Structures are given as structure tokens and as C-alpha cells.
Amino acid sequence: MHDPEQAFKLTRDRAPDHSKIADGLPEVIVNPALCTNPKDCLLCFRSCSSKLFAYDPGTADPQTRADQLPRVLCHMPELCTLCMQCVEVCPQKAITIKTTE
Numbered sequence: 001m002h003d004p005e006q007a008f009k010l011t012r013d014r015a016p017d018h019s020k021i022a023d024g025l026p027e028v029i030v031n032p033a034l035c036t037n038p039k040d041c042l043l044c045f046r047s048c049s050s051k052l053f054a055y056d057p058g059t060a061d062p063q064t065r066a067d068q069l070p071r072v073l074c075h076m077p078e079l080c081t082l083c084m085q086c087v088e089v090c091p092q093k094a095i096t097i098k099t100t101e
């Protein structure tokens with residue numbers, strides 16, 4: 001089974017440096033203000049046939065910063081096929097795919 005937390009651990013250190021992604025490649029953006037409870041959803045994670053999403057459990061520290069809250073992220077946007085499955089399945093409309101023309 002594709003375990004979201006394990007997938008994140010395996011890919012965390014291999015996440016691409018977005019500053020080095022060439023123009024023209026897609027960006028898959030998850031809005032954390034709309035995706036507020038990813039652990040109980042993960043529909044994007046399950047819908048992506050290319051397995052490009054990871055789940056970051058964040059930290060349980062009550063003083064945690066916004067960027068340390070649980071989240072889903074697309075860790076390999078350069079492999080996105082623009083199928084838009086994740087966008088369509090997200091109940092919160094939290095996912096945006098950006099491409100540079």
C-alpha cells in the first residue's frame with residue numbers, strides 16, 4: 001500500500017529545489033488556508049496516478065509555525081502530467097496548477 005507518511009519520509013530530502021526548476025514546468029500549489037485537515041482527506045494523494053503527492057505530518061508542538069502544520073504537497077511537480085485529477089477531486093478547491101506558457 002502507498003503509505004503517505006512513509007512516502008514523505010522517503011522523499012523529503014529529495015524534494016526538488018523549486019528555484020532550479022526551469023520555466024515551463026508545472027507548479028502544483030496546495031493552499032494551506034483551504035486544506036486545513038489533510039490527514040482526514042488525502043483525496044489528492046490518492047487520486048494522483050503518478051504518485052506525486054506526499055503527506056507531511058508536521059509537528060505536534062502547540063507553538064508550531066504555519067509551515068510546520070500537517071500538509072500535503074506535490075514533491076515532484078516536474079513529473080505532473082496536467083491530468084487535473086487532483087484539482088477536480090479536492091473538496092476544498094485548494095489545489096492550483098500553474099504552468100508557464
Ligand code: SF4
Nearest residue numbers: 048080081083084086
Ligand atoms: S494534475 Fe494529475 S499528475 Fe499533476 S499532480 Fe494533479 S493528479 Fe498528479
Ligand code: SF4
Nearest residue numbers: 035038041042044090
Ligand atoms: S484533496 Fe484538497 S483538501 Fe484533501 S488533502 Fe488534498 S488538498 Fe487537502
